[in-house]
Amino acid sequence: MNKLLVCLMLLISCSLMADIKVSNLFGDNMVLQQKTSNAIWGFAEAGEPVTVSASWGEKVEARTNSQGKWKVMLKTPAYGTGHSISIKGKNTINIKNIAIGEVWLCAGQSNMGWAVKMSFDGNKDVAAINLPNFRIFKSAREHWHEPLGISRDRLSKWKTCNPVSAAETSAVSFYFGKKLHEELGVPVGIIVQAYSGTPIEGWMPREIQKDDARTIANMKLMDEIDKRLSKKGITREKAIAKFYKELVIYNKKIDAGQIMKNKIKALEPPFITKPSSIGHQYPSNIFNAMINPIRPYGIRGVIWYQGERNSKNAAQALHYRKQLGQLINYYRSSWHEMSDGNVAKDFPFQFTQLPSWNPAQKVPVEGAEAVWAINREMMRLVTQDIPNTAMTVAIDTGDAVDLHPKNKKPIGLRHAYLALKNTYGKDFTGNGPRYQSYRINGSKIILEFDSIGSGLMTGKAGALDSFAIAGPDRKWHWAEAKISGNKITLSSSKVSNPAAARYAWAMNPSQRNLLYNKEGLPASPFRTDNWPLYDPKAEIITVFKPAKTDKKATKDWDRPIMNQ
Numbered sequence: 001m002n003k004l005l006v007c008l009m010l011l012i013s014c015s016l017m018a019d020i021k022v023s024n025l026f027g028d029n030m031v032l033q034q035k036t037s038n039a040i041w042g043f044a045e046a047g048e049p050v051t052v053s054a055s056w057g058e059k060v061e062a063r064t065n066s067q068g069k070w071k072v073m074l075k076t077p078a079y080g081t082g083h084s085i086s087i088k089g090k091n092t093i094n095i096k097n098i099a100i101g102e103v104w105l106c107a108g109q110s111n112m113g114w115a116v117k118m119s120f121d122g123n124k125d126v127a128a129i130n131l132p133n134f135r136i137f138k139s140a141r142e143h144w145h146e147p148l149g150i151s152r153d154r155l156s157k158w159k160t161c162n163p164v165s166a167a168e169t170s171a172v173s174f175y176f177g178k179k180l181h182e183e184l185g186v187p188v189g190i191i192v193q194a195y196s197g198t199p200i201e202g203w204m205p206r207e208i209q210k211d212d213a214r215t216i217a218n219m220k221l222m223d224e225i226d227k228r229l230s231k232k233g234i235t236r237e238k239a240i241a242k243f244y245k246e247l248v249i250y251n252k253k254i255d256a257g258q259i260m261k262n263k264i265k266a267l268e269p270p271f272i273t274k275p276s277s278i279g280h281q282y283p284s285n286i287f288n289a290m291i292n293p294i295r296p297y298g299i300r301g302v303i304w305y306q307g308e309r310n311s312k313n314a315a316q317a318l319h320y321r322k323q324l325g326q327l328i329n330y331y332r333s334s335w336h337e338m339s340d341g342n343v344a345k346d347f348p349f350q351f352t353q354l355p356s357w358n359p360a361q362k363v364p365v366e367g368a369e370a371v372w373a374i375n376r377e378m379m380r381l382v383t384q385d386i387p388n389t390a391m392t393v394a395i396d397t398g399d400a401v402d403l404h405p406k407n408k409k410p411i412g413l414r415h416a417y418l419a420l421k422n423t424y425g426k427d428f429t430g431n432g433p434r435y436q437s438y439r440i441n442g443s444k445i446i447l448e449f450d451s452i453g454s455g456l457m458t459g460k461a462g463a464l465d466s467f468a469i470a471g472p473d474r475k476w477h478w479a480e481a482k483i484s485g486n487k488i489t490l491s492s493s494k495v496s497n498p499a500a501a502r503y504a505w506a507m508n509p510s511q512r513n514l515l516y517n518k519e520g521l522p523a524s525p526f527r528t529d530n531w532p533l534y535d536p537k538a539e540i541i542t543v544f545k546p547a548k549t550d551k552k553a554t555k556d557w558d559r560p561i562m563n564q
Helices: 003-017 122-126 163-168 171-184 213-230 236-255 285-294 314-338 371-385 409-422
Strands: 031-033 037-043 049-054 059-063 069-075 080-088 092-108 131-138 158-161 188-194 301-305 349-352 389-392 434-441 444-450 456-458 467-470 476-478 480-484 487-491 500-503 515-517
Touching (some): 037 080, 059 069, 092 285, 158 163, 171 188, 171 301, 171 409, 188 285, 314 349, 314 371, 349 409, 371 389, 389 409
Parallel strands (some): 092 301, 131 188, 301 349
Antiparallel strands (some): 037 069, 049 059, 131 158, 456 515, 467 500
16 A cells, blocks of 8 residues: 555544544434434544433443444433534534434435435425424435445535425435324434445445355456456556545535535545446445444334346346345344344335336236346345335336436335334325235136225226236236225136236336225235246346437326325
8 A cells, every 4th residue: 555545544534533523413403213222423532531411311421442433322202302412522512403203214226316306296395395303314425345434425414304405305215204204293304325326235244245146256257357457557556545635635625615516516525436346336335335334323214215226137136035135134133233222123124116117018927028027026025024124116106218217206105104004003004905815716816915905996997907817838818807805806718727817017017007005005016926037048138228218207107196
């Protein structure tokens, strides 16, 4: 490592350790989880005593360890506002206008980060909004090849919800948090950690993926690319040295009061794209910079919107079931342990099923090319694999061409319905109709559902034309579907001996007549069969973006009104 790099690293390290430092998470307008003990931590010189005093009467003390880190567990009362905290060591940090209420982490890739102002009706929905006790914390994108103790993003901070802060935040998170705030009548805080184009492998530590053959193979491939790059002079050492130079410049600009990169974009910490091993696609690198620095902040639960990057082909999409389960279990266990048991070991974890994308469905069942249909099924199965998980169905949102659809509001509201029902015990219907079982009765298949709410219905006038049926020959045909109570009966004149049924099995089933309950929530795609979803010996079919068009969606799709 060259002398300049060492000096830069020491300079940054010393500036962090001279006084007590805390993450931007601990700042004015923050929201703490109510009726628990919340972790508050920071950095100082090794062995320095630290005292944290709260306006509600709690006081806790700690001493920094040999690495200069300290942590306390601060007990919080029931929800309220107008609180303050004082953190005292050699220097004193005073944090004002603290609210105590409900806190949720909202994480994922670009569709989680997609802003309110870029969504249908977003600007109209926030034009006059003023919710001082709905608070938003949104981080800039960061990644790093080692776990970070504190984010390098110096502009992220808690903001009360007003037209400006709402417009720039994640649409899914905004509509979710706003609905919770309104229904619960308590302060709500959302922590938005989103990074575009990132695979799920990047959101987990590398050590818990060491036995994953697919992840290991991908790492090996990226490492081989790095070897070729190094021969061209693109090395880790040079990239890291350049990063630290740019970080010094970034910090100087922030110190001078500069916050904008240009007229529309705020300053962000520098980031590395090459070599791959220190880039944003490599396993653990997103986790290290976006999740590790915020653990174990007190949270009630998580909503997750990611999966597009892990649905390039059938084998990758099929693997997502294992990976999502692994991520959920690790987040829960590590948060619980690091919070001294105060964050529940089975906290609610909700995720967004992939929306519709690509040309509209024309055939009864699409094959291995319908990669997103496979991923949707894997997500549905995770809700059966892992307790206290839930999935928001989004097939009636999306765009045939754009990977970043503008119809995010229904997704955020559906996440809120799930949380209000499952986590807070409110009188809401959380899910659309959920497939439970099937039986064969002669030439018919009878499907049974729960979560029917006030009853099953079609999404629009006309026949329910989104089901397919097949016999032992595994050839799929459109099914005639009839609703009766919580059951649907399927039949086809072309299938006298039915063996299996599927629903909405395509990349983009949105233009079919879909199944809903009368609360306006759609059913998830599903299948009754366990037939192979692709042939591992066949040529790999990769999903690419559809050709761009000059026609941009100017209004949301029609769907039943959600009436909760």
